[in-house]
Each structure stands twice: as structure tokens, then as C-alpha cells.
Amino acid sequence: MLKSLRSPATLLALLVALCGALLVLYAWKLPPFHSSVETTENAYVKGQVTIISPQLAGYVKTVAVQDYQLVKAGDLIVQIDDRIYDQKVQQAQALLAGQKANLANADQSVRSGQAKIGSSEAQIASAQAALRTAEATDERISALLEKHISSQATADQATQALDQARAGLRQAQAALEVSRQDLQSIVVNRQSLEAAVQSAEATVQLAEIDLQNTRVLAPQDGRLGEIGVRLGQYVSAGTQLASLVPARKWVIANFKETQLYGMKLGQPVSFTVDALRHQTLTGHIQEFSPATGSEFSVLKADNATGNFTKIAQRLPVRIAIDDNQPLAAQLAPGMSVVVKIDTAAAAESVPALR
Known part of the structure; x- marks a missing residue:
């Protein structure tokens, strides 16, 4: 038995089996080959791809850019025919001018109403003076009539004049109230005209915004x-x-999810880019997703019925790319990368997401 174990063929077979077992342990990262470095090929470069669209309809008058062109914030991209929108601005401005004229006319009406009130107050003062005169005359004639110095006809005329004076005073007071009500109506109507002016001003602003929106501009720097x-x-x-x-x-x-243990915000990251012949760049963990990718999918798996097969879920990890790396300028959203994170490395402070 011992002689058979010592034979070269047996030793060679044992050596091959041992190497195979070691290769399996290494491939599956099992002890003693377990490492603190976690790697994934399921990683991609991302960016804020903005879809540029107009806010209104029309025929394209000018296309000021070309494919893949670098632009600055505020650069013209597309000009839409603005003739209709320019006329709408002029129409709104004319409407505003008319509403302002109506408001100015209301101001003049207010001043006219105030003058009528002054005239009515003067008429009341005149009626009050006439009433005092008529009362004095009536008292004097009544005293003479009692002494048989004046005739009854004269007394009747004095009484009639007193009644007319009182009626004149009431008429003047009523005219004053009418003038005040007219002024109040003018004031109320003026508030309506002020609202109409504000509405016309808003219409002008909206028309001007539409006119500005015929120029589709770059919202920020980019390509x-x-x-x-x-x-x-x-x-x-x-x-x-x-x-x-x-x-x-x-x-x-x-x-x-089995790779996440030990990962922390701020830990350094290295990754290689397929498009750059696997050259290495560096970054750091900036944020962890609040849920796994399957939770954000439109069609979610229903594990509550039938047979169940456990599948390790994946959690998206956002990695910020370190500054001052010339190769970073060649990265484009969608590129495939291979990420490596040493879970034993110390974490650094991480700036807040913008």
C-alpha cells in the first residue's frame, strides 16, 4: 500500500488533484484565497444626458449647431420662425395700452366726481342760507300778522317760500348723495380697470416669453x-x-449583495475602462442606492408562488471620478468599466451630491 502511494504516477495524480482544488478555491475566492478586494464587471460610465426640446410649435428657421459640437450655456441651437409670436407681442402691447388709457380715463372720472361732490356741497350751503332767510322772513311776517300789521297773503307767501327753501335743501342733499354714489361707482370700476391692466401686462409677459422661447438655447456647457x-x-x-x-x-x-459588506462612503476605488485599453483610473464611493436594481424595474418578480430559486441581487453604487486625471476627459456615458474596491481601505470624507 505504501509502495503504491510512493509511485510517481500516484504522486503526480495527487499533485494534479491538489492543483485543481486550489484553482477552484481561487476562482471562487474561497479560503485561503479570499480577498478584501471586491470586483464587478457590471459597471458603466454615467452622465446627465439632457434632451433638448422646444416649448412651442413652429417651423425651424435656423439650425445653428452640428453633431457632437461643444457648446456653452446660452448658445443658440435652433431658431423657430418667430413672426407669429412677434405679432402676438405687439397685439398684447396694444391691448395693454388700451387698458392703461381706460385706467387714465377712470382717474379723470374720479377727479370729475370729486368736483361734483364739491359743487353739491356748495349747493347745500346755498340752500341752507336760503332756508335760514326764509325762516327769518316767516317768523317776522308771522309776528306782524299777529299784530294785524301784515296781510294774510303776505304770510302765505312767506310760508310758501319757507317750504320751497326746505325742499331746495333736501334736493341739494340728495344731489350730494348721488354725487358720492357716482364717485364710489367710479372707484369700484377703477379697481376692475386696474385688474384689467395687470392682466394685460401678464399677457404681454407671456407673449414675450413665447417670443424668447423661439430661440432654443443650450442650458449648460457640454457636447x-x-x-x-x-x-x-x-x-x-x-x-x-x-x-x-x-x-x-x-x-x-x-x-x-454578498459583496457589499465592508464598503463605506469615501472608500477609494480603481476601475479600468474597456474603451481605453483597460487603463486604470481612480475614484471613491459617493453614494449607495436606496434599493436594489430589481426594485426599480418595471416588471418585478413575484416570489410568493411556486418554486423559489435564490438569486443574489445587485445594488447600484455611485462612484465619483477623481479630479486631475487626463484620461477622464475621454470617458463617455455608457462605456463599460471594471470596478475594484478594497473593502479594507479607510474611507475619506465625501462631498454631498449635487
């Missing part, structure tokens, strides 16, 4: 994708004109 609009094309609100990719990029690495 354009393919231009999907052509000269003379009719576009409506929401039509996709172009895509804008800003310079800021990051990496999303989808690690299995």
Missing part, C-alpha cells in the same frame, strides 16, 4: 449628440431636437 432636427421642419412642444451631455460624469457599479 451635443446627434442633431435630430432639420431646417424647415415643423416641430411641436416636446419634439426632441438634440441631446446635451455635460462634462461631469460618474460610474455606477452594480455589486452583488
Whole structure:
């Protein structure tokens, strides 16, 4: 038995079996080959790809850019025919001018109403003076009549004049109340005219905004994708004109849940980029997703019925790319990368997401 174990063929077979077992342990990262470095190929470069669309409809008058062009914030991308919108601005301005004229006329009516009130007050003062005169005359004639110095006809005339004076006073007071009510009506109508002026001003502003929106501008610095609009094309609100990719990029690495233990915010990360012949760049963990990728899918798996097979889920990890790396400028959203994270490395402070 011992002699058979010492034979070269047996030793060779044992050696091959041992190497095979070691290779399996190494491939599956099992002891004694378990490492603190976690790796995933399920990782991609991401960026804020912005779809540029108009807010109104019209025919394209100018296409000022080309495919993949670098643009600055505020650069013209597309000009929509603005003749109709320019006329709408002029129409709104004319309506505003008319409403302002009506308001100015109301101001003049207020001043006229105030003058009528002054005239009515003067008429009341005149009526009050006439009433005092008539009362004095009536008292004097009545005293003379009692002494048989004046005739009854004269007394009747004095009484009639007193009644007329009292009626004149009431008429003047009523005229004053009418003037006050007229002024109040003018004031109330003026408030309506003020609201009409404000509405006309808002209409002008909306028309000016529409006129400005005929110029579709770049919202920020970046590089354009393919231009999907052509000269003379009719576009409506929401039509996709172009895509804008800003310079800021990051990496999303989808690690299995079994790989997450030991990962912390701020830990250094290294990753290789397939498009750059696997050259290495560095970054750090910036944020963990609040849920696994399966929870964000439209069609979720139902594990409550039938047979169940456990599948390790993946959690997206956002990785910020370190500054001052020349190769980082060559990264484009969608590129495949291979990410490595040493879970034993110390974490650094991480700036807040913007």
C-alpha cells in the first residue's frame, strides 16, 4: 500500500488533484484565497444626458449647431420662425395700452366726481342760507300778522317760500348723495380697470416669453449628440431636437449583495475602462442606492408562488471620478468599466451630491 502511494504516477495524480482544488478555491475566492478586494464587471460610465426640446410649435428657421459640437450655456441651437409670436407681442402691447388709457380715463372720472361732490356741497350751503332767510322772513311776517300789521297773503307767501327753501335743501342733499354714489361707482370700476391692466401686462409677459422661447438655447456647457432636427421642419412642444451631455460624469457599479459588506462612503476605488485599453483610473464611493436594481424595474418578480430559486441581487453604487486625471476627459456615458474596491481601505470624507 505504501509502495503504491510512493509511485510517481500516484504522486503526480495527487499533485494534479491538489492543483485543481486550489484553482477552484481561487476562482471562487474561497479560503485561503479570499480577498478584501471586491470586483464587478457590471459597471458603466454615467452622465446627465439632457434632451433638448422646444416649448412651442413652429417651423425651424435656423439650425445653428452640428453633431457632437461643444457648446456653452446660452448658445443658440435652433431658431423657430418667430413672426407669429412677434405679432402676438405687439397685439398684447396694444391691448395693454388700451387698458392703461381706460385706467387714465377712470382717474379723470374720479377727479370729475370729486368736483361734483364739491359743487353739491356748495349747493347745500346755498340752500341752507336760503332756508335760514326764509325762516327769518316767516317768523317776522308771522309776528306782524299777529299784530294785524301784515296781510294774510303776505304770510302765505312767506310760508310758501319757507317750504320751497326746505325742499331746495333736501334736493341739494340728495344731489350730494348721488354725487358720492357716482364717485364710489367710479372707484369700484377703477379697481376692475386696474385688474384689467395687470392682466394685460401678464399677457404681454407671456407673449414675450413665447417670443424668447423661439430661440432654443443650450442650458449648460457640454457636447451635443446627434442633431435630430432639420431646417424647415415643423416641430411641436416636446419634439426632441438634440441631446446635451455635460462634462461631469460618474460610474455606477452594480455589486452583488454578498459583496457589499465592508464598503463605506469615501472608500477609494480603481476601475479600468474597456474603451481605453483597460487603463486604470481612480475614484471613491459617493453614494449607495436606496434599493436594489430589481426594485426599480418595471416588471418585478413575484416570489410568493411556486418554486423559489435564490438569486443574489445587485445594488447600484455611485462612484465619483477623481479630479486631475487626463484620461477622464475621454470617458463617455455608457462605456463599460471594471470596478475594484478594497473593502479594507479607510474611507475619506465625501462631498454631498449635487
